[in-house]
Amino acid sequence: MQPKWMTSIEEIVGQRHVLTQPEALATYAQDGYTLSREVPLAVILPGSTSEVQAVMKVLSRHGVPVVARGAGTSLSGGAIPVAGSVVLHFSRMRQIHHIDWENRLVEVDPGVVNQDISRAVASEGFFYAPDPSSQRVCTIGGNFAENSGGPHCLKYGVTVNHIVMADIVLANGNLRRLGNSTADPDGPDWLGLLIGSEGTLGIATRLWLRITQRPIDSTTVLALFDHIDEASYAVSEIIAAGIIPAAMEMMDGLTISAVERGAYPVGYPTDLAAVLLIELDGEPGLTEHETQETLHRLALRQVRQVVKAQNATETNLWWANRKTAFGAMGLISPRYYVQDGVIPRHVLPDALKTIRTISQDYGIRIANVFHAGDGNLHPLLLYDNHDKSEVERVKQAGSDILDYCISRGGSITGEHGIGLEKISEMASQFNRQELAAQRAIKDAFDPTQLLNPGKLLPMPGRCIDYAN
């Protein structure tokens, strides 16, 4: 028999927008993180803010936990349901409501796809700056929850720098408008607190985003290396020279071998140790100067070859190749587990050496692709999901990499979030008081623990264990 709350929800959103068939629910058991899965009780597809409010009122009355879902590309299990929860899938709420050219703001639904915003404003020479590699599918709601970054965030900043206002439905179904579209908000920055909270404090149902004028001039450079350390040193030296590229990305040999077999091969030599993809943009004169300076810095290192893109087609291909690097892992391994640790830029060579050692110690292959400019590593740990021992070794190796990041004064996540995946590392990153403060915020927003439970924050009992 169907529980009463489900009938109430069917009345709110319409029966065909509530999924309960086991075959359907099975497709919602995972997101981009494949080391865990759980089937929800139901999937609800709301059509408006007021429907979300009404749904939350029913769920909170009956104590049913909720996990919001955009495109399900989270790499930390953020959108994976917990047992006994329902999924709120935002695929029906995907309208761009208004473009305010004068104030450079766009008002959107949470289910709008990141790239569609840049497309919608391209005609007037604008773009939406945060560009996760998953941008052609991931949603603004997911970006909001994960405070997502992307290659171009080195210069333009991450999601929190580009959302100015949001409508938030709280756990009890109440609606709050946070932030301010015209000026800095008065009082504490509530919106800033909500961005990056992984759907644990409130659900975004409408967002106002800042759009950015496209730079007049832009140059893209590829530098091919025979030694990965040389590429790492080049990164530090370019930044030390006072240049802030729009993007600076690195891929190692194993990653290159995968993307070259994928949908967008660039034609990299097969024996490369690393490639740096650097984009410089801004005013014409300045970009030219920075490009010369960058080329000069690269030439001081042992670089095999440096190539400048000749046209947009070439630039687009280089980026498409880079942006499909995670997905292309399927071509060289049954599964991958991506880490997201951050380290200070200058320890990059040491970090790569450590990852190499961990790879050897555990006997697993690790491919490296990362936002080199801001020290955000993405080691991709390759494994076979049918090999139980390998799955365990991969988890352990991932944990070792994060411990290393913390020991060097870095962080366990740059942009993919804590989710389910890194919850146990939270206690290594934060001390007891810091965790208690975060827990207090959570309790204030969501006293009955309905919003994305089991994510981001370790459970109170466990956090003490970890802290000890």
Place this chain on the structure above:
Amino acid sequence: MNVDQCVHCGLCLTACPTYEATGLEMESPRGRLVLLNNWAANANFQSRDAAQWLDDCLDCRACESACPSNIPTGHLVEEWRSTVPLGTANRRLLLGLSQAVGSPRGLKRLQRLIRIGQNPLGRWALSKLGSLLSIATGDVLDGLPPSILPGLSRESLTTNMPNADTMMFVGCIMDAVYNQSNEHTAALLRLAGHTVTVPSNQVCCGALHRHGGDPATTRRLAKANIKAYEATGAQQVVVNAAGCGTTLKEYPTLFESGSEWHFRAISFSRAVRDVIQTLAERPLAQLTQQSTTITVHDACHHTAQNLNQSTRALLERAGFSIREMPNSTRCCGSAGVYNLTHPSMGRTLAQQKVSDIPPETQIVAAANPGCILQIQAGTRHYGRNTVTVRHPIDLAYDAYRAAGYLGGVADAT
């Protein structure tokens, strides 16, 4: 390649027209792979619902170009179709149709039926025939060209010309409904300097049968076509329907690797060219620019064959200015006879496509008979009555004829 190789990254989601239309994970490539996995692993998951979500796949292969891991979801669903019984109403309809297109006699009967459907009285009679079939066919009949010449194009075109360099593949729907386009194709090929032969023993490519889960019939048709081609001694087989083109190029996958037929299918598939490709390799003269602006819908199977640039090049050489529509590569919902078997999803996709046609454009070029029919019907249902949808070859033919290349101007005076 198997289902298990999907790394669950989701990068295929927005490429998939059925996900875009429904917003449901089960109607996405990633979701379909989960359904396929569970279908194979557990009988409890072999439900009608699961079958429907899988069967909703258009086989448009947009996901395959989007997937960084090269997972052939469309193909995997097609393989699944051939393993499940043809039980549902949808599939029975498919079976009937594929019988009709399988032989010239069946085709003629179909043509007669369609021509009846073009006059109001005949249409009324057809609508009495049966529920699903008549609603769906009613929708599609609206997309037919205003007049269809009686007879199949192969009858007027057939030459068993010895030493011709090009065998023209006339198809089934192209042969019966768009028979004029076939004549135009032959004319342009000759204008480009090819000698053309049209053997009368060629048959339907077998795409419908394959998509409908009947690869045995496709195999039989493939053998007939391969034999017909081998007998001509031509260097290339030219086809003007995007969907037939991919099927012909994929003939080798029908036969066991290493077998004699596999070998013959490989030589055949290497000879297959879309007419757009042939005309790109040996381009026609550049005409002066006309004032007519057109837009291009990229048939899924054209995209899969990487022909979208060449299509534009052909039309621009013929003097047209192109105003691009957004999402030109998104499936229009025709997908073989998908619009007949899945009328509701077919309509949603047609409506999306029509709303993408730029407001000031009156002509849409589409290189596949199914797309032409579907989008033309869509323009009539969704408020763009004045738009006509035409094969790029027909547009080019008219332009070259008007410019005097095909004896057109001389004829007229």
